[in-house]
Amino acid sequence: MLPDSRDARIADLILTAPxxxxxxIIGVQRAPYTIDIPIQxxxxxxxxxxxxxxxxxxxxxxxxxxxxxYNIDQPNTFPGSPFxxxxxxxxxxxxxxxxxxxxxxxxxxxxxxxxxxxxxGNLFDVLAIxxxxxxxxxxxxxxxxxxxxLQTPIxxxxxxxxxxxxxxxxxxxxxxxxxxxxRERLRKLGxxxxxxxVLLRSS
Amino acid sequence: xxxxxxxxxxxxxxxxxxxxxxxxxxxxxxxxxxAGPNPELSFIGSDPxxxxxxxxxxxxxxxxxxxxxxxxxxxxxxxxxNASEAGVRLVGMRMYAExxxxxxxxxxxxxxxxxxxxxxxxxxxxxGDISWHVMVINKVQxxxxxxxxxxxxxxQDALSxxxxxxxxxxxxxxxxxxxxxxxxxxxxxxxHDLRYRTRFDQSERQLDIIVPAGCDIGLFVSVRQNDPTTNxxxxxxxxxxxxxxxxxxxxxxxFNAYAxxxxxxxxxxxxxxxxYGTTRDRxxxxxxxEGVFAGGSEPVSDMQVPAPEPTPEIGxxxxxxxxxxxxxxAPAPTSKRAA
Numbered sequence: 001m002l003p004d005s006r007d008a009r010i011a012d013l014i015l016t017a018p019x020x021x022x023x024x025i026i027g028v029q030r031a032p033y034t035i036d037i038p039i040q041x042x043x044x045x046x047x048x049x050x051x052x053x054x055x056x057x058x059x060x061x062x063x064x065x066x067x068x069x070y071n072i073d074q075p076n077t078f079p080g081s082p083f084x085x086x087x088x089x090x091x092x093x094x095x096x097x098x099x100x101x102x103x104x105x106x107x108x109x110x111x112x113x114x115x116x117x118x119x120x121g122n123l124f125d126v127l128a129i130x131x132x133x134x135x136x137x138x139x140x141x142x143x144x145x146x147x148x149x150l151q152t153p154i155x156x157x158x159x160x161x162x163x164x165x166x167x168x169x170x171x172x173x174x175x176x177x178x179x180x181x182x183r184e185r186l187r188k189l190g191x192x193x194x195x196x197x198v199l200l201r202s203s
Numbered sequence: 204x205x206x207x208x209x210x211x212x213x214x215x216x217x218x219x220x221x222x223x224x225x226x227x228x229x230x231x232x233x234x235x236x237x238a239g240p241n242p243e244l245s246f247i248g249s250d251p252x253x254x255x256x257x258x259x260x261x262x263x264x265x266x267x268x269x270x271x272x273x274x275x276x277x278x279x280x281x282x283x284x285n286a287s288e289a290g291v292r293l294v295g296m297r298m299y300a301e302x303x304x305x306x307x308x309x310x311x312x313x314x315x316x317x318x319x320x321x322x323x324x325x326x327x328x329x330x331g332d333i334s335w336h337v338m339v340i341n342k343v344q345x346x347x348x349x350x351x352x353x354x355x356x357x358x359q360d361a362l363s364x365x366x367x368x369x370x371x372x373x374x375x376x377x378x379x380x381x382x383x384x385x386x387x388x389x390x391x392x393x394x395h396d397l398r399y400r401t402r403f404d405q406s407e408r409q410l411d412i413i414v415p416a417g418c419d420i421g422l423f424v425s426v427r428q429n430d431p432t433t434n435x436x437x438x439x440x441x442x443x444x445x446x447x448x449x450x451x452x453x454x455x456x457x458f459n460a461y462a463x464x465x466x467x468x469x470x471x472x473x474x475x476x477x478x479y480g481t482t483r484d485r486x487x488x489x490x491x492x493e494g495v496f497a498g499g500s501e502p503v504s505d506m507q508v509p510a511p512e513p514t515p516e517i518g519x520x521x522x523x524x525x526x527x528x529x530x531x532x533a534p535a536p537t538s539k540r541a542a
Contacts, residue, residue: 040347042239042357042365046252049235051362052283052419056344075350106287144285152252156354157347199213 009133014193017136018182019062023169025189030167033063039147039160041099050102050146055164058107058142061175064134065166068124072097076155095121098151099160107141117148120160134166139175231475232294232407235280237364237468239355243316259299259468260355260364263374266430266463268330275426276367276376278360279469283342286417288475293337293387293414295407295472296422298397300333302451303465304458318465319454324396326451331429331464337391337471338384340419382423388412407472414473422469434459 013021023030037053072091078084091097100117104110113126127135137143145162169175177185183193213219241249241257249256260277267273284291300321305314327333349358357365359377369377377383386392391412399409414420437445437456445453455462 036344038344038346040357040362042352042361042363043256043355044240044254045238045256045363046250046254048238048256048363049280049282053344053362054283054285054342056342058286073348075348075352104285106285110287142285142287144283152254157352157357159348 011191012133013064013136014183014186014191016131016133017062017064017138018179018186018193019174019177020064020136020169022177022182022186023171023174025186028169028171028174031170033059033166033168035059035143035164035166037143037145037162037164039145039162041147041149041153041156041158041160044149044152044156046149046152048148050148052144052146054106054144055142058140059137059168061139061168061170063137063139063141063166063168065127065131065137065164066134067165068127068162069165070120070124070160070162072099072120073159073161074153074155075157075159078154092121095119097121098149098153099158100148100150102146104144104146105137105141106144107138117150119150120147120162137166232472233475234295234297234407234470234472235282236297236470237279239364241466257466259466260366261466262426262428262464263366264305264463265374265428266330267427268430268433270373270375272427273374273376274380275374275428276378276380276382277424277426277467278363278365278367278421279424279467280364280422280471281340281362281419282471282473283362283419284414284416289416290475291414291416292474293410293412293420293471294474295405295409295470296337296391296399297401297403297406297470297472298335298399299401299466299468300397301465301467302328302454302462304454304461304463306458306461317454317458319451320401321397321451323449323451324398324400326449328429328434328455328462328464330433331427332395333427333464333467334425335394335469336382336423336425337387338382338421338423339387339415340384340421342417342419376425380425382421382425384419384421387414387420406470407474420471420473422471424467424469426464426467428464429462431459431461431463434462 010021010024013024035055037055039051039053041051070092072088074088078087097120099120101120101123102115102117103113103123105113114123118126143164147160149158183195186193237259238256239260240255241259241261242255244255244257248254260279262275262277267275301318302321303319304317306317307314345360347358347360347362351368351371352358355365357367359367359369360383361367367377369375399406403409435456436459437453440448440456445456448456
């Protein structure tokens with residue numbers, strides 16, 4: 001393991017997103033990238049058919065999601081009360097929002113982050129634990145959030161805005177690389193890069 | 204060249220992490236049914252979560268004639284599919300509408316509610332009607348936030364069942380009252396009858412329409428709420444004439460001062476067997492959607508292993524051949540009522 005935290009990070013990205021790791025190493029210009037998924041519950045039905053929303057467009061470049069934030073608004077809850085903001089603040093602090101989320105990533109590969117409903121306040125800890133160096137979304141990926149109410153909200157509608165914060169390498173030459181190309185170039189640079197071909201029978 | 208699908212298919216091989224696992228990508232068949240607030244349930248509650256939610260949406264009582272002929276536009280059901288979710292099929296739908304009579308109890312301000320399901324597919328009150336629309340909606344993110352939003356009452360468009368509005372007081376529907384999107388298939392884009400019945404026990408097998416990937420499918424309903432003053436009265440009918448009326452007409456004329464559209468609900472059933480078949484089918488049947496079996500040594504199906512020849516046992520005669528089953532005549536139909 002490389003000692004520096006940045007190097008450790010790159011070593012991890014080499015495994016999960018070789019193109020992004022290669023871009024970081026050779027110093028391709030990066031640009032911040034945020035994507036929103038708005039969710040709105042129009043009724044207070046608990047355990048109803050889920051409200052489903054995705055990124056409006058697939059991500060067009062390889063994207064590394066570093067953090068996911070969210071905010072919740074219930075415009076009809078305690079309107080005019082000076083403690084209104086305290087209510088929302090405490091709800092977010094507690095991590096118990098009463099909103100269950102199931103997250104699927106579409107594209108290639110395609111997978112589910114969780115198979116059952118996880119509270120919105122806790123779900124994105126998964127990203128911090130399982131992808132400590134960022135959630136890589138290959139280009140043409142999309143994220144689908146299915147949301148249900150696990151608890152009766154104080155009022156409806158409930159507006160939720162989930163924001164995925166990340167970055168992309170903005171260079172067309174990197175965009176044209178395949179994962180195998182990136183692995184090969186990383187090997188030339190002296191990194192240890194496992195080769196998935198040993199697992200598979202090439203067709 | 205390694206295909207990522209091969210990497211994925213590794214998960215489902217024998218002892219793979221996803222062997223025989225049911226995942227959201229193998230959603231099977233499911234139905235989305237309208238649920239929304241119903242003020243009748245405000246006091247008694249409708250479930251252990253303490254809400255006033257009932258099946259369906261309540262059509263507002265204000266007649267369309269009183270708000271400039273505006274039709275109420277409601278979203279009854281909505282499902283969202285990603286660009287990668289190919290292979291989803293709309294396999295059924297259901298429609299329910301009823302007429303309701305909210306009869307005041309003296310001067311108490313309370314009402315007694317009577318209701319009648321509309322069973323005749325094309326029945327409608329003289330001043331009202333319903334049209335149903337299954338629409339394909341592009342994956343757009345419309346900002347539906349509005350201070351006037353309330354339970355089941357949402358600005359312009361919604362992600363879950365709601366009455367949609369452009370302005371309130373008087374109610375004006377969004378998009379000129381027309382449902383968002385384009386029709387899914389010609390016969391489902393604009394229906395004026397209850398052709399897919401609520402109580403049909405095969406409703407999930409009625410249709411088989413491939414959903415274009417990367418869209419939302421919405422079931423909208425556009426309602427002209429009738430003005431009860433236009434309802435015919437039973438007082439002008441003889442007993443024989445009243446008895447000859449349909450059940451809906453009997454209700455309408457008996458409660459002519461109050462009868463209006465009440466609750467409406469709709470349901471869409473989808474089949475989403477994207478990764479069809481079981482692991483066994485995929486690994487041993489040779490029909491894996493991704494193509495060839497991807498990982499390790501290729502197991503041999505039990506079915507393909509030649510069965511060992513039975514060793515003859517000396518002194519024991521071979522079993523006699525089983526005769527074909529005798530044709531048993533079906534029992535004569537007898538009336539249960541007669542018994």
